[in-house]
Amino acid sequence: MLSLERLRVLHAISAHGSVTGAAEALHVTTSAISQQMAKLEREVGQRLLERNGRGVRLTGAAELLVAHAGRMLSLAERAEADLEAHRGAVVGRLTLAAFATAARGLVPPALGELRRDHPRLRVELEEAEPHETVPRVARGDLDMAIVQDWSGHPLPLPGDLNRVVLLDDVADVALPEGHPLAAGDAVGLAELAGEPWITWSRGWICTAWLLSTLRSCGAEPDIAHIAAEHHTQLALVAAGLGVAVVPRLGRDPVPGGVRFVEVRPSPVRHVYAVWRADADRRPSIRAVIRVLRRHALSGPPEPTASAARAG
Template sequence: MDLSLARLRMLRELHRRGTITATANALHYTASAVSQQLAQLERDVGTRLFERRGRRLQLTDLGVLLAEHAEEILAAVERATQALEEAGESVTAKLTAGVWASVASGLLPDALTTLARTHPGILVRTKELAPETTAAAVRDGALDLSFVLDYSNYPTTWDRDLRRTVIAVERLHAAVPADAVAVAGVTLADLAEHPWILAPARSHFGHAVRLAFQSAGLAPRIDHEVEEQATAMAMVAAGLGVTLVSDLGLALRPPGVDILPLGDTLTRTVSLAYRTNTARRTALLIVVDAIRTAAAAKGLAVDPTSPTPQVGAPDLRLG
């Protein structure tokens, strides 16, 4: 019997999640691809692993048995991979990291350039995902590590199967059309009458900002909902409204946007998440250290009250 690890991973996720659609979403496949691979796994095994219950695909007793063994098999493969990496004279590994735009552009280029020089045997591939989904992708084995976010007024519920290393604490700043606000710093109340460009409420960023408005007793007029900070700032440059931007996001600022310090205490913690059972994996720790070093080199402080200047965070308005 020749069992595919990829198919065993799909079986494990179906056992955990209960539906083909949820399994496909977790592993970033189409539902039809998952269905085809699970059907092939059933043929490989030579016995029924699934049965239809209406529109749902349910595991048979033998399917559950194999899914339980799949947990052990996949964990053993991960341990064996880690042992082989550590046994060599130099560390050799392939890791997949979950990223989003501001960390991909602001931290990874420097970190991976340094890593290629100091540890050429470590290859890091990246997948851009919504910040809200990266931790789950690590837990499910689709990623080896990922960037994750917590906001000072909206902390993320943490999974006990994951560990994290704090990379930086970013301040949030107001981004306004050039020359639209003639002061050196603002509060949310100062900008409440402006049209706003924000991430949707379903996102951590969008929800955290809306909570900050609510706490201040404000109800902003949100004219545009966009996912990325770079997109929001492009719309600010066009005079369509104002937004908030993080320290790392400032690197994406286009011409025509002024950045103002925000008087409201609103920060976000950028961390790297990885599975607890890989927390001692040498290659992973080397990658985490390279990213932390890149963040420190850009002036990103782990303590937001530190006098160390935050990357791109000016004391005065940027013209």
């Protein structure tokens, strides 16, 4: 009888491309991975890993076994979800990842409510970007992720993931307080196309959206500064070093010297939760979704004259 846990190890090596990657994903040592693989090779009577430079590669027998392992692990997850649903209790451990502003502006009050209402449920939060978290949810390294995409730039999702929309988050343009357009109520991005821009890291979906949107206005974007964190972007804006598009979710506190102006048409990013379809019946998954949706309903605050102008 094949050991499901050893098949999980082999599947992790295939998914992560190395023994080290599998060990990190499964939170064990590389020695433990090697021991489990040696036992699995004895069970099947065939070699499963071969040396490949400093790493390893899967043999043909291992590739065949990995295909079966994926289906077996999926069935095991469904069985666990059914048992958890049958018991009906919101208990156990759930790993959740969220991009930075959702981790700051949406998740903390939701986790506080879950801790009060379901003290036997342990939700562990990790801050990470969607391009990192979606593959990890699909592999089973995470139970759930809060991700984002922008209008016209959907985030590709594997077919075995479920999703639910949490909120649509409007973005405004952040201008230095002395900027000629800072006194207006609204501005078009075309009016700002030639400005020096402060944007997110290269390769992020929000950066791709900004670049394509500005190019559609007929100007090649002048990217003056790159900063992953909105608070860093706002500090650069306050110093008069450029302008930035900043969504409303989780952007407080705002430094002095920054003026938010609405953009017409309004840029919107869509915030949603994703999880594996095989885990859909888990009471813990459903409880987390319910609480996240309830807290998302209030949404980010609308900008007011006092809130828009800091300092």
